[in-house]
Amino acid sequence: MKIKTALYFLFSRLDWHKTVVFPCLGEIYEGIRSLSWEIPVT
Incomplete structure (x- = not known):
């Protein structure tokens, strides 16, 4: 609670x-996007 x-x-x-919050979310989004580029998705 x-x-x-x-x-x-x-x-x-x-x-x-x-x-x-928005800048933090932007940083997290960019981090996830760069990670998804580095990791091949099958």
Whole structure:
């Protein structure tokens, strides 16, 4: 339940959400994309 409460708190702070979460998601997405390029998918 602590995690849910923290998530609700973070999502309610839209400014924080836009400035921190989106760039982090972008970095994670780029990392996953580069990994998927390195690992052949069959």
